[in-house]
Amino acid sequence: MQIETAWVKPPPQVGGLDHLAVQAPCISIYGRLLPGITNVTDRARYYSFYPWLIWALDKAGHREFNDAFIERFRRADCLFCLIAQRHAAVCGGDADDHAAAMVGSDTLASVARSLGADGTIHLSDFSLRLGAKKRYFASDLGGLGQYYLGVLRELSIIDGDASAGVRYTRQVGAVIAERMDASVNRPLFMKAVDADLVTASELDALHGFCPCQLCNSPSEQEILGELFFVRDRFHDSEALPRRRSLQLILQLADLLCAHGQQLSETAFRACTYASSLPGGEPWTISPALSGTHEKWAIYARNELLSVAVQGLFYVLLDAYEASSLRFDASADIADWFMQQSETLEALEVLGPQKTFSECVADSKVWLPDLTRWNEPMHEVQLTERITSLSRARKSAQNREEIVLAALRALIALASRADSTDRQYADLVFEADYFRYYPINLESFARNASGSWASTTIHDVLRWLLINWGLEMHLRVALRKLRGQSQSTFRIRPSDRGMEVIAIPPAVHTRPRFNQAVRVLKDIGALERTASGWQPSILGRAQLELADAP
Known part of the structure; x- marks a missing residue:
């Protein structure tokens, strides 16, 4: 009888999450309450930028999904981040308004900050999958492939996948792309992508792409507002919990600001659980939002x-x-x-x-x-x-x-x-x-x-x-x-x-609250005041949708 002996490789040791399977019900609940927003979809403008980019490449004749397409896509993804980081550096103020959670920021933030008035950047130094000086992101399709593709497919904005190719949908994706295109300098952006080179002055000229400029793109802002608040062409009964949850956050922001308190994830959890504000004052929930509030509680x-x-x-x-x-x-x-x-x-x-x-x-x-x-x-x-x-x-x-x-x-x-x-x-x-x-x-x-x-x-x-x-x-x-x-x-x-092996600390789940708040800020539904963040005129208009179908 022949006997073979071989080493059995042990399974890889990884950190893992939810070691007691106790967080799963929490994750299930908040996933239902904020569909279309995830823990990695941090910026509203990526919901328009990615369909716009595929649409813009299509307009430039880059329709075949191949290595050349992927490389142009990656250069553009880098450029988008560099624009935001550059705008943050030259504008001052709160850098998060411009560049928070931009894909590739860990690598590109220092590049943008160190760029002098006459500096230039070769995008491929960071976009190449092989041979880059310092690769900005591992996934072939950058932030789209790693973070946003699933959500954008779910919202019928983009079709396809990272292996067979991605394309914008004509019914939704093309409309969003055209709305964004009306307020950005597409020729200059695509010129930099094709040339694989962008100068400091060109980054400044492209500031219209910065996420902070979404509020200066009215038609794009309008359609993203419809999307997140489940209105008009985006009306979907299964997505209504997202509208209700965003409205609940807006209402809480208004109350906290009036009491001189800051809006935060910790405050949101506590206020929804206890139906009260930090000082113990009752949080009166409108009938239209009571069911959503109960689920968050x-x-x-x-x-x-x-x-x-x-x-x-x-x-x-x-x-x-x-x-x-x-x-x-x-x-x-x-x-x-x-x-x-x-x-x-x-x-x-x-x-x-x-x-x-x-x-x-x-x-x-x-x-x-x-x-x-x-x-x-x-x-x-x-x-x-x-x-x-x-x-x-x-x-x-x-x-x-x-x-x-x-x-x-x-x-x-x-x-x-x-x-x-x-x-x-x-x-x-x-x-x-x-x-x-x-x-x-x-x-x-x-x-x-x-x-x-x-x-x-x-x-x-x-x-x-x-x-x-x-x-x-x-x-x-x-x-x-x-x-x-x-x-x-x-x-x-x-x-x-x-x-x-290791001792995991006790941790909270992350209920997509910070991402939802960032979306509300990006689309202009929350505005900064001396007392904190509170609903803008646009945000208050969304609150009035509480009883609408």
Whole structure:
């Protein structure tokens, strides 16, 4: 019998995301509430620039999708970024208005800044896929291929893909392209692309392409406003949540500005969760936006659960790694951690032999009203404390604070909840969804009113560390290993016992809020004032669409 021996290459170790599968419901919710905007589609003008570029290349006779087309496309993508960076350098003010999140900025920002009054730039020095001095972007089609193509296809602005070729759609893409073309210098732009050379004076002459100039291109601004607010030719009932979410952000911006407060992702999460402003004033939601607000509040509640559970996983791995001990089973690690001084002292504050339901009852003493979300003992601030401490210098004291904050956050969530309610309201998830994502608001409500209720807080913590911590992570990592052939283990079994690979901090999901705000600024729906960002005349006009079909 012939026997062959060969080395088996181990799967690549990668960082991975959502190590406890606890963020997935949050991601699912915000994805439905802001369709057409993603965490990487940061600038509104790319929604017009990319169809315009393909349209302009088509007008110049570059219709065949080949290496020559791709190289011209990449030069143009570089040039677009250079224009924005140059405009930021010469105009002053807030550079983000011009160049924030421009594709290739990491490479090209310094190039634009160092360009003197008589300087020149060879675009191919940065655009060539092979042989560039410093390649601006890896993807063949630059930011389009990496970030915007899926969304622009979904919106019927562009067809095709990065392998077979891309083209603008005549019904939508061509219209947007023509609107943009009316306010930019296409001949000079294409001249620079064809010549593979642009001078400082030409970059200045091309400033009309800068994203900040979108508001000076009225017909382009109008059609992008229709797109993002789902009006006229872009009306689509499935996209209406985007309009409602943008309106909700505009309304909150107006209220925060009136109270001298800044619009931020943290404030948005807290205000939607508590239906109140930072000072505790009520946020009155119009009937047309109440359903959208409710879904964002559910997202925020799920986010609080997610951060609390992540915090407990963090402290367990942190303490275990610091100990240099090795155990073979999850239960052994959890039992060891339950005996540590930081754990015992955190539990002592709550009463280790009190049941979970007794701890919930006790929360009436220390838990602020839901609307007072700026107070330190509110679950919003407790979870913010968890994320902050999990990024701070590691120590037993920090671990103790995280354990106590996480348990108090879970107690607060249980105290606020009605276990008889549908925790996700009318949000529908596909069959068996929660079998893959067992840590969710439904399972939390069942446990809080069921098995945990008569269990001591000590034993609830132990259960969480094992079942919603180590065992959950091993299950998630094994599933990713099987499905993606990548190792995302943060702790894994070895011949020396369980060993820590890395300790992931507790983090919030990124609910596309910053991208949505940037879009609102780009299209002129938000304007800067001495008090902060508030709806412009255009933005207030969009708010009036609340009751329109």
